Amino acid sequence: xxxxxxxxxxxxxxxxxxxxxxxxxxxxxxxxxxxxxxxxxxxxxxxxxxxxxxxxxxxxxxxxxxxxxxxxxxxxxxxxxxxxxxxxxxxxxxxxxxxxxxxxxxxxxxxxxxxxxxx
Numbered sequence: 463x464x465x466x467x468x469x470x471x472x473x474x475x476x477x478x479x480x481x482x483x484x485x486x487x488x489x490x491x492x493x494x495x496x497x498x499x500x501x502x503x504x505x506x507x508x509x510x511x512x513x514x515x516x517x518x519x520x521x522x523x524x525x526x527x528x529x530x531x532x533x534x535x536x537x538x539x540x541x542x543x544x545x546x547x548x549x550x551x552x553x554x555x556x557x558x559x560x561x562x563x564x565x566x567x568x569x570x571x572x573x574x575x576x577x578x579x580x581x
Contacts, residue, residue: 470500472551472580475520477513477539478528481506483565488526490569491576499580513539517546524551524579529559529568551579 478484488503495501501524507516517525525543527536536554543550553575560568 466497468496468498468500469580470502472499472501472524473504473520473522474501474524474526475504475516475522475543476506476526476528477510477531478506479508479530480528481508483560484528487565487568487572490565491572494569494573495576499576510535510539510542513542514546517543517550521547522550524553526572527552527554529555529557529561532557553579 474488476484476488484506485503488501492501492503504520504522505516507513525540527539531539531554533554536557540552540554543552553572555568555571559571
């Protein structure tokens with residue numbers, strides 16, 4: 463029997479003021495879930511002002527907001543992104559997760575919630 467084929471590819475844009483950290487953490491997630499999903503980290507917007515142009519340029523399927531954003535900022539980011547792509551799947555990390563619990567908790571949280579977002 464052939465192994466199951468991963469679902470995707472899903473093009474992902476992150477919104478994170480620390481682009482290198484975003485790339486590293488998403489890289490870990492992509493590696494961990496590659497049997498189930500094909501995720502391509504297309505770009506990162508480092509500021510709310512960059513979201514519209516980044517989403518227009520990369521046309522992602524999914525957008526993640528990082529844990530440095532307040533719920534209000536995350537909501538603003540998502541509404542800007544959805545103006546460009548109304549069907550965009552979005553996911554916001556809880557404020558403070560990275561600071562309080564570290565990168566492993568972030569990776570774990572994303573992986574826990576991916577099936578609900580992508581399946």
